[in-house]
Amino acid sequence: MQYLKSGVSDRSAIGGAAAGRPSGDPPAAGAGRSPAQAPPPPLSAFIITAQRVQEAARLSSILDLLSTERFFWIDLVGGDEPARAAFLDELAFDEADLAWVQRFGQPGRLSVNQYRLRASTWIWERPGGGLVEVHLLSSRNCVVTVWNGDPRALEQVRLDFAERLAELERSPAEAAAILMQLLLATLHEAITEMDGRLQTLQSRLRSKPGSLDFSTLEGQLGRLQSDWSKLDRYSGSVRTAIIGLEALPGMDRGGAMELSDYAEQVDDMERRLQQRAAWGGDLMHDFATALAQRQARQITRLTVISTVFLPIIFLTVFFGTKWMSDAVEESALVALGLALPAASVVATLAWLNKRRHA
Numbered sequence: 238m239q240y241l242k243s244g245v246s247d248r249s250a251i252g253g254a255a256a257g258r259p260s261g262d263p264p265a266a267g268a269g270r271s272p273a274q275a276p277p278p279p280l281s282a283f284i285i286t287a288q289r290v291q292e293a294a295r296l297s298s299i300l301d302l303l304s305t306e307r308f309f310w311i312d313l314v315g316g317d318e319p320a321r322a323a324f325l326d327e328l329a330f331d332e333a334d335l336a337w338v339q340r341f342g343q344p345g346r347l348s349v350n351q352y353r354l355r356a357s358t359w360i361w362e363r364p365g366g367g368l369v370e371v372h373l374l375s376s377r378n379c380v381v382t383v384w385n386g387d388p389r390a391l392e393q394v395r396l397d398f399a400e401r402l403a404e405l406e407r408s409p410a411e412a413a414a415i416l417m418q419l420l421l422a423t424l425h426e427a428i429t430e431m432d433g434r435l436q437t438l439q440s441r442l443r444s445k446p447g448s449l450d451f452s453t454l455e456g457q458l459g460r461l462q463s464d465w466s467k468l469d470r471y472s473g474s475v476r477t478a479i480i481g482l483e484a485l486p487g488m489d490r491g492g493a494m495e496l497s498d499y500a501e502q503v504d505d506m507e508r509r510l511q512q513r514a515a516w517g518g519d520l521m522h523d524f525a526t527a528l529a530q531r532q533a534r535q536i537t538r539l540t541v542i543s544t545v546f547l548p549i550i551f552l553t554v555f556f557g558t559k560w561m562s563d564a565v566e567e568s569a570l571v572a573l574g575l576a577l578p579a580a581s582v583v584a585t586l587a588w589l590n591k592r593r594h595a
């Protein structure tokens with residue numbers, strides 16, 4: 238396995254050429270964006286062939302590969318539309334497909350016909366992060382992925398796909414299906430992280446429910462339910478797309494089988510996310526119950542305290558009036574002022590104890 242990486246200066250040359258200016262020249266101030274808008278991350282372009290992963294710095298890398306007529310995967314990460322278009326325009330896709338692959342914010346979807354396969358799906362990029370949208374477009378000679386994020390997130394996926402590609406070059410549909418399975422596998426790490434976070438929340442809920450922040454818990458559960466909803470809709474689209482695959486012209490048996498396996502894996506992932514969302518909902522219910530019980534206990538304590546001290550307050554005010562001090566001798570006033578409050582406390586506590594054991 239060979240993994241090659243080019244310098245940053247070469248990658249900058251791509252952005253310069255794609256934007257219609259000489260390579261290496263700095264962009265004009267404010268060109269193409271408002272002053273408050275942050276510039277997009279630099280484009281990282283990876284070419285994956287059998288037993289080889291290479292970060293491409295020049296368009297000639299794509300042109301040379303196209304001349305060999307070998308199947309390959311090009312992974313475009315980050316950059317702006319002109320920079321990505323410089324690569325995509327050389328791949329002979331339809332204009333509609335090229336426009337689709339750069340349009341983010343789409344719902345999850347898979348479509349397959351005799352000419353190409355395209356999918357709007359997700360990967361899990363890093364611990365603590367959510368799902369990252371990935372667009373995949375496959376033809377008879379290559380498969381393209383376009384997404385925004387950390388290029389290192391798919392480093393192992395690129396290596397794994399390169400190891401398998403030598404046996405997959407004869408079937409573009411099978412190669413695309415294997416790649417989608419590798420991308421889906423990144424969600425298994427997300428499930429593992431969710432399990433750890435939910436288990437931690439459950440432990441804290443049992444030991445110290447007061448230490449949990451309701452807004453944080455609600456936000457985490459909302460994101461989990463959103464992720465499950467996305468994958469639920471995507472699962473339905475995948476099931477529809479694989480109906481009658483064997484009847485498509487040019488669809489080989491291996492490709493149809495791997496796409497069917499992918500559909501089953503998506504269904505399994507959707508069920509697992511649904512279970513985690515239900516688990517999170519149970520935690521939310523338990524948290525609300527624990528919070529209500531805690532508030533009820535506090536109200537009970539306040540009631541007991543007020544019941545004990547209310548007679549004392551009354552007696553204090555009663556014996557503190559002027560007419561009482563004038564009518565009763567000072568020694569008797571002191572005795573009554575001490576004895577009656579003490580007796581009221583004893584009587585109140587005895588009454589509360591009797592009610593508790595009744």
